[in-house]
Amino acid sequence: MKIGELAATTATKVETVRYYERIGLLPPPGRTSGNYRSYGIEHLARLSFIRRARDLGFTLEAVRELLTLADDQERSCEAVDGIARAHLTEVDRKIADLMALRGELDRVIGSCSRGTVADCKIIDALAPRNPAP
Numbered sequence: 001m002k003i004g005e006l007a008a009t010t011a012t013k014v015e016t017v018r019y020y021e022r023i024g025l026l027p028p029p030g031r032t033s034g035n036y037r038s039y040g041i042e043h044l045a046r047l048s049f050i051r052r053a054r055d056l057g058f059t060l061e062a063v064r065e066l067l068t069l070a071d072d073q074e075r076s077c078e079a080v081d082g083i084a085r086a087h088l089t090e091v092d093r094k095i096a097d098l099m100a101l102r103g104e105l106d107r108v109i110g111s112c113s114r115g116t117v118a119d120c121k122i123i124d125a126l127a128p129r130n131p132a133p
Contacts, residue, residue: 001038001039002037003018003036003037005039006039006044006047010048012051017047020047024064025050026046026050049067056087057087058083058087062087065079065083066083069083
């Protein structure tokens with residue numbers, strides 16, 4: 001299949017497919033007699049894996065490690081588990097940060113007296129405390 005078909009099938013931009021090739025996440029495809037890239041089912045499977053991992057928030061480096069591990073089917077999955085657990089810890093940290101952010105927004109919104117903008121506590125909370133001269 002051509003790059004546009006691969007991109008469309010995996011909901012990936014063509015530029016992103018090329019980027020993944022450049023950084024070595026996707027192996028280089030074969031070429032047609034017209035010098036077009038020709039992708040196979042292995043490219044589709046690998047790009048689908050990359051997309052799913054990225055959708056779950058894994059970094060490109062973690063995706064690279066997971067792909068390397070996935071390529072060695074006889075290896076213990078302990079390293080995969082470690083990568084997933086590290087990512088879960090990061091997700092939990094982000095959730096805690098978002099919950100704190102939600103609490104702060106709720107507090108600021110709750111302080112709104114619905115008067116004029118000049119007296120708006122939300123605008124006041126967002127304004128710099130010590131603006132630079």
